[in-house]
Each structure stands twice: as structure tokens, then as C-alpha cells.
Amino acid sequence: MLSNRARVSSRVQHRRVHHMRFSQPARLPRRPPEFRLQTPSRIMDSPPAMNSFSIGVDLGGTNLRVAAVTPAGERLETISLPTRLAAGPHAVFDDMAAAIRQLIDKQPGELLGIGIGSPGPLELPLGVLHHPPNLPGFDGLNLRTELERRLDRPVQVDSDANLAAYGEFLLGAGRAFAVDSLLILTLGTGVGCGIVLEGRIWHGMQGAAGESGHGPIIPDGPPCPCGARGCLEMYASATAIVRRARELGLAPHADPSTTGNGAPPLTASTVARLADSGDERALQVFDEVGRALGLSLAHLVNALDLPLYVIAGGAAAAWPLFAPRMFATLREGSYVYRLSMPRDPAVYEPGKTHVAPAQLGPDAGLLGAALLPLARSATPA
Numbered sequence: 001m002l003s004n005r006a007r008v009s010s011r012v013q014h015r016r017v018h019h020m021r022f023s024q025p026a027r028l029p030r031r032p033p034e035f036r037l038q039t040p041s042r043i044m045d046s047p048p049a050m051n052s053f054s055i056g057v058d059l060g061g062t063n064l065r066v067a068a069v070t071p072a073g074e075r076l077e078t079i080s081l082p083t084r085l086a087a088g089p090h091a092v093f094d095d096m097a098a099a100i101r102q103l104i105d106k107q108p109g110e111l112l113g114i115g116i117g118s119p120g121p122l123e124l125p126l127g128v129l130h131h132p133p134n135l136p137g138f139d140g141l142n143l144r145t146e147l148e149r150r151l152d153r154p155v156q157v158d159s160d161a162n163l164a165a166y167g168e169f170l171l172g173a174g175r176a177f178a179v180d181s182l183l184i185l186t187l188g189t190g191v192g193c194g195i196v197l198e199g200r201i202w203h204g205m206q207g208a209a210g211e212s213g214h215g216p217i218i219p220d221g222p223p224c225p226c227g228a229r230g231c232l233e234m235y236a237s238a239t240a241i242v243r244r245a246r247e248l249g250l251a252p253h254a255d256p257s258t259t260g261n262g263a264p265p266l267t268a269s270t271v272a273r274l275a276d277s278g279d280e281r282a283l284q285v286f287d288e289v290g291r292a293l294g295l296s297l298a299h300l301v302n303a304l305d306l307p308l309y310v311i312a313g314g315a316a317a318a319w320p321l322f323a324p325r326m327f328a329t330l331r332e333g334s335y336v337y338r339l340s341m342p343r344d345p346a347v348y349e350p351g352k353t354h355v356a357p358a359q360l361g362p363d364a365g366l367l368g369a370a371l372l373p374l375a376r377s378a379t380p381a
């Protein structure tokens with residue numbers, strides 16, 4: 001086994017890896033690079049009945065989205081509501097149940113199941129929330145039983161990060177790469193992480209698997225709300241991008257695309273635009289994002305040896321700005337990656353380790369929630 005791998009390694013090391021397509025910052029708006037293989041070969045359970053559908057719920061701290069989705073992942077209808085946090089958790093549960101009932105009543109076909117994605121920390125498979133920072137007042141409540149009581153039907157609950165991983169696995173990058181396993185890092189307010197192993201969401205012992213956003217990568221780095229220092233989240237989240245840009249002295253008025261009065265607040269997108277316009281400090285911010293992701297991925301690749309790692313979330317749109325440093329750091333930090341890296345990271349090669357941008361955007365979690373009840377194997381044991 002090892003000798004086979006060593007032979008692969010010697011071949012790989014003689015190949016020149018081309019990163020030219022990422023060497024110049026692209027203009028906004030960006031699209032992730034197109035991957036050349038499209039193999040729609042997901043393993044779904046038994047063929048669904050005609051007109052059947054399932055319901056997915058994406059419970060966020062700001063918005064609540066409920067969608068009816070076909071087993072093939074096509075959205076039939078979506079209801080979006082503000083999450084009425086000020087009215088208390090039971091008002092939010094009532095809103096959720098009412099929206100679900102509304103969709104069930106309108107769809108003519110058979111309801112196959114209901115899946116709900118929630119911000120964590122979420123104890124699984126129970127579905128109990130533990131001090132979720134984005135859902136104040138929900139501590140100790142059981143999301144699953146609250147909804148089952150209101151709907152008089154079974155529901156399945158999972159974390160939003162896990163369901164984003166599952167959605168990308170079934171319908172996005174995972175389908176494009178025809179893989180049976182993947183890990184996703186979602187760069188948003190924080191850094192979410194979800195893992196699908198051999199077609200199943202990997203929950204770990206207590207539902208806490210996939211906390212890689214809180215893996216410390218820089219000793220004595222900035223303190224993180226989780227209690228550690230120098231976590232990936234402190235370097236690669238949208239929040240971190242803005243903080244680092246401010247530390248380097250970037251201000252929103254430096255953005256050439258903004259005109260008129262009143263400087264808008266600095267955002268990760270603003271920093272990306274500044275980087276695109278050649279601002280050295282903004283370029284440095286994304287170089288640091290790439291290094292942080294590369295360090296974290298080196299640990300993940302060495303531990304898991306998966307075929308695909310997906311970078312998702314709003315900040316992932318800046319892929320051309322951080323990918324060169326990310327791949328360089330990953331090559332340097334992981335011999336497992338060096339043994340199995342593709343000749344061109346943007347081109348699929350079977351049997352190689354790929355790191356790729358997500359394909360579904362912010363709908364991944366909603367679609368993953370809807371499809372969760374359709375797979376026998378996805379039920380938390």
C-alpha cells in the first residue's frame with residue numbers, strides 16, 4: 001500500500017502544477033471556476049412516487065426559510081419569514097409549523113418527510129439547543145419535539161453546517177466530483193464545518209463533529225469566543241476579514257466603487273473589491289485567509305484523506321484571491337495532499353484530493369434539510 005503510494009508520489013512530484021488561472025485577482029462579481037466533470041450519480045434511496053415532495057427548513061437568526069422540494073432537489077415553493085426572536089422561541093416554532101403546514105396543504109403529492117436545519121450548538125440526535133449564540137432564548141429547548149408536537153408528524157433535525165455539507169454532497173460539488181465523502185468549510189460570520197462520510201452525515205459522539213472552525217492554527221493568535229486562541233475562524237471568516245482589514249488601516253472610502261456621501265460599513269466584499277483594484281493591504285488580508293485555510297486543510301487532509309474539501313459561504317466568492325496561498329500552504333503542510341493532488345486543482349481527476357468552491361450558494365443548507373428525510377442512512381443513529 002505504502003509502496004504504491006510512494007510510486008504515485010514520485011510521479012506526482014514530477015508534474016508541474018499550474019495555478020496560473022488564479023494568479024491574477026478576478027473582477028467582481030466572481031463565479032467559482034467551472035469544473036469539467038459533471039456526473040449526476042448520487043445514491044438516493046428507492047425511487048420516489050410521482051409528485052412526492054419533502055419539506056426543508058432553514059432556521060437562521062435573521063430569517064426562517066421553508067421549502068417544498070422534489071426528491072431530485074428541485075424547489076417547488078419557498079416561504080421566507082423574518083425570525084421573530086423578540087417574540088420568543090415559541091412564536092418562532094409556531095411560525096415554522098404554520099409555514100410547513102401551508103406548504104403541505106398546497107402541494108398535491110405525497111409528503112415524504114420534514115428536515116430542519118438549525119444553528120448550533122445542537123445536541124444530536126436529541127435536537128436540543130445549547131446556548132445557540134444566534135438564537136438567544138432557545139437554550140435547552142428541544143427543536144425536534146417542539147415541531148413534532150405542533151405538526152403531529154416526525155421531523156428530523158440537524159445542524160445548518162451539516163445540512164450545507166449534505167446539500168453540496170447530493171446536489172452540488174459532491175455530485176460534480178462523484179464522491180462518496182466530503183468536508184465543507186463555510187466562511188460566514190464564523191467558519192462552519194460539516195462532514196459527509198460514505199454518504200452519511202458524520203455527527204460524532206454527541207453531534208459535535210465538524211468544529212474545525214475552532215481548530216487553533218496560530219499559537220497565541222487572537223482570542224476566540226470559544227475560549228481558544230488563533231482558531232481558523234479568527235482568520236478565515238467574513239468577520240475576520242473585516243477585522244484584519246481594519247487592523248491594516250483599510251477604510252471603506254478607499255473602495256473605488258463607492259461614491260457619494262457617507263462611507264458604508266467595511267464588509268468582506270468591500271475588502272475583496274479593494275484587493276481586485278490592487279490594494280496591497282487588501283491583497284494581504286486574502287493572502288492570510290488562504291494561509292489559514294491551507295494550514296487547517298493540511299490537518300484535515302492528513303486526518304481524513306477525503307476525496308473532496310469544499311469551501312463555501314459568502315467569503316468563498318473571493319476564491320481567486322485566497323486560493324493560490326491556500327493551495328501552496330496545503331502542499332507544504334500535508335504530505336498526504338502531495339501524494340494525491342491533482343495536476344490542476346480546477347480539473348477533476350479520479351482518485352485525487354480536491355479542494356473546490358461550493359456550487360449551491362446559500363441554498364445548500366435548505367436543500368440538504370429537505371433531502372435529509374429521504375436517505376435512510378442520514379438518520380442520526
Ligand SMILES: [Zn+2]
Binds near residue numbers: 213214224225228231
Ligand atoms: Zn474558536
